[in-house]
Amino acid sequence: MTAKPRRWTKHYPDSPEGTARCRTAASHHAWLASLGAPVPRLLVAHPHKLEFEHIAGVHARPQDLPALACLLGDLHRVAYEHELHRARLDRPHHTTTGVTIPDFVSHRRTAIIRLLTQRAVPEPALSLSDAMNALDETLAGPAAFYKDSNPRNFLISTNGPILVDFDTVTLAPLGYDLAKLIVTLAMTHGPIPDHQIRTALDTYNTALTRAIRELQPVPWKTLMTWTAIHHVLTSPYLGRGGYRHPWTAHQP
Structure with missing residues (x-):
């Protein structure tokens, strides 16, 4: 059975404002990735949290x-x-x-x-x-x-x-x-x-x-x-x- 990749999760408030901030952060990540910026993979975007691949550093x-x-x-x-x-x-x-x-x-x-x-x-x-x-x-x-x-x-x-x-x-x-x-x-x-x-x-x-x-x-x-x-x-x-x-x- 394949182990799930380690993740790092960024949490946002459970509110309309938190949902908007979470969505904005995901869009910023996608834009920077489109420029070739070195960013971690965004694995899952939830309404109030973003799950990224874990990067050691x-x-x-x-x-x-x-x-x-x-x-x-x-x-x-x-x-x-x-x-x-x-x-x-x-x-x-x-x-x-x-x-x-x-x-x-x-x-x-x-x-x-x-x-x-x-x-x-x-x-x-x-x-x-x-x-x-x-x-x-x-x-x-x-x-x-x-x-x-x-x-x-x-x-x-x-x-x-x-x-x-x-x-x-x-x-x-x-x-x-x-x-x-x-x-x-x-x-x-x-x-x-x-x-x-x-x-x-x-x-x-x-x-x-x-x-x-x-x-x-x-x-x-x-x-x-x-x-x-x-x-x-x-x-x-x-x-x-x-x-x-x-x-x-x-x-x-």
Whole structure:
């Protein structure tokens, strides 16, 4: 008798909202899989839970940053080629697979205004006007996607990095998801040396711009702007979810 494959189950609330979140996560998984992203197989989709194949591995660590930067660059290039060359960052994008990816600006604008006006962010590197300008300046640029690239949303397996947790996918500018990974790795494990961040950016840019002229490398200044934005949005979670170190101590 063949043994059933080991499974990992993601549960959602038994409510209409939970059903909608479960369905959205399954659609995100399918869209990422269509791009060739390394994702676990979705074995069964229930109304309030998703059963994935079990993947053995560990969550991302600072030493995994180059490999993850390469993966994100590759995925952002493929997504742009296949879908996101038609996307605008200030409006939702409807993919050919039927997935609606939320815009980049609206939710983040509201959250940043609230956090900065309430002085809820320790030592922000950007003023409110600077942060709003940073969002506005992206609107005419090319679109990538954001998948909440924190260390817990990757598994480092014997076959390489695997994406896990598909609850959140939005549009985002190039480099934004890499900046989230850098900030959350530092908040989880402690300072990441400046030269390692530069190496990660170079690796990301090499993968991003491979054989496609429309995409330009992300400058260092832009990456640092996105780390400052992520500091604003992630600092309320300090002390939760493994975030033990404030980003203010690690800003390059």
